[in-house]
Structure formats: C-alpha cells, structure tokens
Amino acid sequence: MPxxxxxxxxxxxxxxxxxxxLSSARLRTAxxxxxxxxxxxxxxxxxxxxxxxxxxxxxxxxxxxxxxxVSAGAxxxxxxxxxxxxxxxxxxxxxxxxALLSLSIALPARxxxxxxxxxxxxxxxxAYGGANVAMNxxxxxxxxxxxxxxxxxxxxxxxxxxxxGAGLGGLVAGGLSPSAHLSLLTGIGLVxxxxxxxxxxxxxxxxxxxxxDAPPAGRSGQRLSGRARRVVLLFGxxxxxxxxxxxxLADWGALHLEQDLHARPGVAAAGYSLFALAMTAGRLSGTxxxxxxxxxxxxVAGGATAAAGMLLGSLAPTAWLAxxxxxxxxxxxANIFPVAVGRAGELAGPGGVAAASTLxxxxxxxxxxxxGFLADWFSLPVALTTVAVLAGAAAALGYGARRTAHN
Numbered sequence: 001m002p003x004x005x006x007x008x009x010x011x012x013x014x015x016x017x018x019x020x021x022l023s024s025a026r027l028r029t030a031x032x033x034x035x036x037x038x039x040x041x042x043x044x045x046x047x048x049x050x051x052x053x054x055x056x057x058x059x060x061x062x063x064x065x066x067x068x069x070v071s072a073g074a075x076x077x078x079x080x081x082x083x084x085x086x087x088x089x090x091x092x093x094x095x096x097x098x099a100l101l102s103l104s105i106a107l108p109a110r111x112x113x114x115x116x117x118x119x120x121x122x123x124x125x126x127a128y129g130g131a132n133v134a135m136n137x138x139x140x141x142x143x144x145x146x147x148x149x150x151x152x153x154x155x156x157x158x159x160x161x162x163x164x165g166a167g168l169g170g171l172v173a174g175g176l177s178p179s180a181h182l183s184l185l186t187g188i189g190l191v192x193x194x195x196x197x198x199x200x201x202x203x204x205x206x207x208x209x210x211x212x213d214a215p216p217a218g219r220s221g222q223r224l225s226g227r228a229r230r231v232v233l234l235f236g237x238x239x240x241x242x243x244x245x246x247x248x249l250a251d252w253g254a255l256h257l258e259q260d261l262h263a264r265p266g267v268a269a270a271g272y273s274l275f276a277l278a279m280t281a282g283r284l285s286g287t288x289x290x291x292x293x294x295x296x297x298x299x300v301a302g303g304a305t306a307a308a309g310m311l312l313g314s315l316a317p318t319a320w321l322a323x324x325x326x327x328x329x330x331x332x333x334a335n336i337f338p339v340a341v342g343r344a345g346e347l348a349g350p351g352g353v354a355a356a357s358t359l360x361x362x363x364x365x366x367x368x369x370x371x372g373f374l375a376d377w378f379s380l381p382v383a384l385t386t387v388a389v390l391a392g393a394a395a396a397l398g399y400g401a402r403r404t405a406h407n
Contacts (some may be wrong), residue, residue: 023203027142028150030199032157034098034135037192039161041105042128044185047169048109048178055178058114066118071365073125074132075358081133082354090137090350091205095197097131102189109178129361136353138205140345145206149295151342152286152335159280232344232352234401238299239340239360241394242333245306245387247367249275253326256314256380263319271326278327282334295339296402303395306332307388314384329387336394343401363390 053063084093104127107120139154165185172181250272258268290298306329313325337360344356367387374383 024142024146024206026199027203027206028146030196031094031135031139031142032154033192033196034094034131034200035139035154035157036161036164037098037189037196038101038128038131038135039158039163040165041101041185041189043162043165044169044182045105045108045124047166047173048181051173051178052108052111052117055109056112056114056117058117062114063117066114066121069118069121070125070128071361073122073127074129074361077126077129078133078354078358078361080354081130082137082349082351084130085134085137085350089205090134090141091200091203093134094131094138095193095200097127097134098193098197099190100127101131102186102193103127105189106179106182106186109182129357132361133350133354133357136341136357137345137350138200140342140349140353141205143342144346148287149290149342150287151338152283152290155338156280156283156286159276159283163276163280228347231401232348232355233359234397235340235344235347235352236356236359238394238397238401239337239344239356240363240366241303241390241397242306242336242340243360243363244367244370244390245310245329245333246279247364248371248384248387249326249329251368252371252375252380252384253313256384257319257322260379260381261316261319261322267319267323271323274323275326275330278330279334282331283338286335286338289335290339295343296398298335299339299398299401300395302332302334302336303391303393303398304332305329306336306391307395308332310388310391311385314381314388329391332391336398 049063049067056063056066058066081093081097101124104120104124107124108117111117111120135154139151143149143151169181172184176184253271253275254268257263257271258265286298293301309325309328309330309332311325313322313329316322316325341353341356341360344352346352348355370386371380371383374386
C-alpha cells in the first residue's frame with residue numbers, strides 16, 4: 001500500500017491521486033502513438049527513395065551524399081535535444097518535433113536536384129533525431145514512475161509503425177506520386193500529433209518517488225560525475241553494437257541471400273522483413289522478459305542469441321538456414337537498444353538519452369559502409385560476421401555493467 005500511494009502521488013491526477021492510473025495509462029498510450037508515428041513516417045520516406053532518386057536525376061554517388069543529410073541533421077539535433085528537454089520538458093519537445101517531422105517529410109518530393117534534396121533531408125533528419133531523443137526521455141520518466149520495465153513496448157510500437165508505413169508505401173507506390181504520398185503522410189502525421197500531443201501537453205512528465213527526494217544529476221542540470229559519464233558511455237556503446245547490426249542487415253542482408261546463396265529475389269527481399277518481424281515480436285515480449293530476467297541477463301542473453309543467430313545467418317550454406325539465422329538475430333537484438341537507452345536515461349536524464357541515442361545512431365551509420373569495405377577485402381559472408389562479433393561485445397559490455405543495472 002505505501003508504494004501504491006507513492007505511485008499515485010508521483011503521477012498527475014485529481015484530488016487524492018485517484019486519477020493517477022488513468023493519467024499514466026493515457027500518457028503511455030500517447031507515447032506509444034508517437035513512437036509508432038516516428039517509425040511510420042520514416043518508413044514512408046524510405047520506400048519512396050528510388051522514385052525521388054529518379055525525380056532528382058541523382059546518381060548513386062550523389063544520392064548517397066544527399067542521404068547523409070538525414071544522418072547529419074539527426075546527430076546534430078540529438079546532441080542538443082537533451083538540453084531542450086531539460087528546459088522545456090520532454091513532452092513539449094516531443095510534440096514540436098512530431099509536428100516538424102510530419103511537415104518536413106513532404107519536402108523531399110518537391111526537390112529536383114541532389115543538392116536541394118540534401119538540404120531538405122537535413123531538416124528532416126533534425127526533426128527525426130530530436131523526436132527520438134525527446135520520446136525516449138519521456139518514456140524513461142514514465143517507466144521510472146510506473147516501476148515496470150515497459151521500455152521495449154515503446155520500441156515495439158516504432159517497429160510496428162515502420163512495418164505499417166513500409167506496407168502502405170508499397171501499396172500506393174504504383175498509384176500515387178511521391179509528392180501525393182508524402183503529402184498524405186504529412187496530413188496523417190499532423191492529425192496524430194495533434195490528438196496524441198494534447199495528452200502530453202496536458203499532463204506533465206511523471207516523477208518517480210525517489211526522484212522527488214534526490215533528482216539525478218542529469219535531470220537537475222548538475223554536472224555528472226566521472227563515473228556516471230563512463231557508465232552512460234558504456235550503455236551508448238551497447239546501443240552502438242546493436243544498431244550496427246540493424247544497419248548492416250537492412251542494407252546487406254538481401255544481397256547476401258541473392259548473391260552468395262542464390263536465393264530468388266522474393267526470398268531475398270523477405271530476409272530483412274523476417275528480421276524486423278522477429279525484432280518486433282521480441283520487443284513485444286520485452287517487458288515480461290525484463291521482469292523475469294532483469295536487465296543484465298536480458299542484455300547478456302540477447303547479445304549471445306544475436307551472435308549465434310548472425311553466425312548462422314552469415315555462414316549458413318542455404319538460404320533457408322540463413323533466414324532462420326536472421327530471425328534469431330532479430331529476437332536477440334530486440335531489447336538491447338531499449339534497455340541501453342533507458343538505463344542511460346535513468347542515470348543522466350535527457351542528456352543520457354541523447355548520448356546513448358547518438359552513439360547508437362552512429363552504429364547504424366557505421367554498419368553499412370564497414371560491411372561494404374570488409375566485403376571488398378574479404379567476402380560478404382565474412383564481413384557479416386562482424387555483426388555477430390559486436391553482438392557478442394554487447395553481451396560482454398552488458399555483463400560488465402551488471403553493478404549499475406537493476407537486477
């Protein structure tokens with residue numbers, strides 16, 4: 001009963017705290033919607049890249065340079081969003097970034113050169129990076145107040161939104177121009193942001209009972225200790241190891257199946273879809289897994305599972321065994337990134353989320369080109385084994401961080 005009373009006073013509600021469970025449920029639903037919207041919009045943009053490449057007349061090389069605008073904008077904004085969240089609140093920043101993301105997604109379809117495409121993608125990436133840090137910061141606050149490890153459920157919503165966005169994009173690609181499609185996404189995004197944003201703006205971020213008495217340095221604006229900085233860096237590296245695998249499989253998985261294992265194009269295209277589906281399923285079960293195993297064992301088991309799965313996926317002699325390996329890899333990697341970002345946020349507030357997210361996003365950027373260079377020097381199957389190596393490194397780092405985790 002004392003803990004229940006604390007939770008009721010920690011979350012906004014009416015007299016006596018009777019509406020706290022309702023407020024927490026609404027906040028969780030609204031945040032889940034924002035995570036799903038983030039994945040939905042980003043996937044909607046990705047499926048129109050080939051059409052926009054043709055529209056701008058960009059070569060493969062100039063398109064690659066233009067696409068760096070997304071990465072550059074995201075990384076720059078991620079480093080700043082932590083400060084904005086501390087000053088204005090993570091809920092307000094989430095709503096603003098959601099609106100900007102919805103507006104900016106329509107811009108790439110209105111460009112007619114690689115240079116202009118790169119410039120608008122800089123804006124799109126800035127909104128995307130800011131939304132990710134702000135949403136994760138808000139989720140960290142809610143997880144701490146609920147005292148339940150529900151962080152993976154938010155990331156599952158992102159994955160589900162991405163699958164929905166990609167599926168819708170595939171359906172309308174033949175009938176709608178990129179401009180009409182992305183403008184439709186703008187409209188959907190603004191409506192969803194307005195509806196879910198009202199909940200976030202109406203309810204302040206919840207405060208866990210212990211945070212009310214002793215706020216973390218990262219939330220109060222005080223400087224972090226050297227040890228806290230090192231621990232945040234550690235969890236950022238864990239996020240990097242996970243995101244490296246996601247980026248590598250997204251760009252190289254289908255090619256490995258078709259080129260090295262002679263799979264039919266349809267089977268090859270199913271490789272990443274199977275990986276993404278397995279990751280979504282893993283995240284949907286992540287809360288139960290964390291409650292049963294705790295953070296350290298979840299990180300270690302996930303990293304070890306992903307390492308074994310990717311060794312099978314990269315070195316298997318048949319496409320069907322490789323597909324099985326991709327699925328096992330997705331299950332293993334599913335909850336590592338949410339746990340790492342969530343733990344960094346617990347230790348250092350929005351600044352910790354920003355640091356871990358930036359490192360993780362860097363891993364997603366590092367993966368594809370690193371695989372490409374290694375494939376040229378050795379072979380693509382050998383290059384893909386680096387995903388297994390880094391998954392194993394994530395397991396080792398997770399075990400090394402066991403004294404900082406809530407086990």
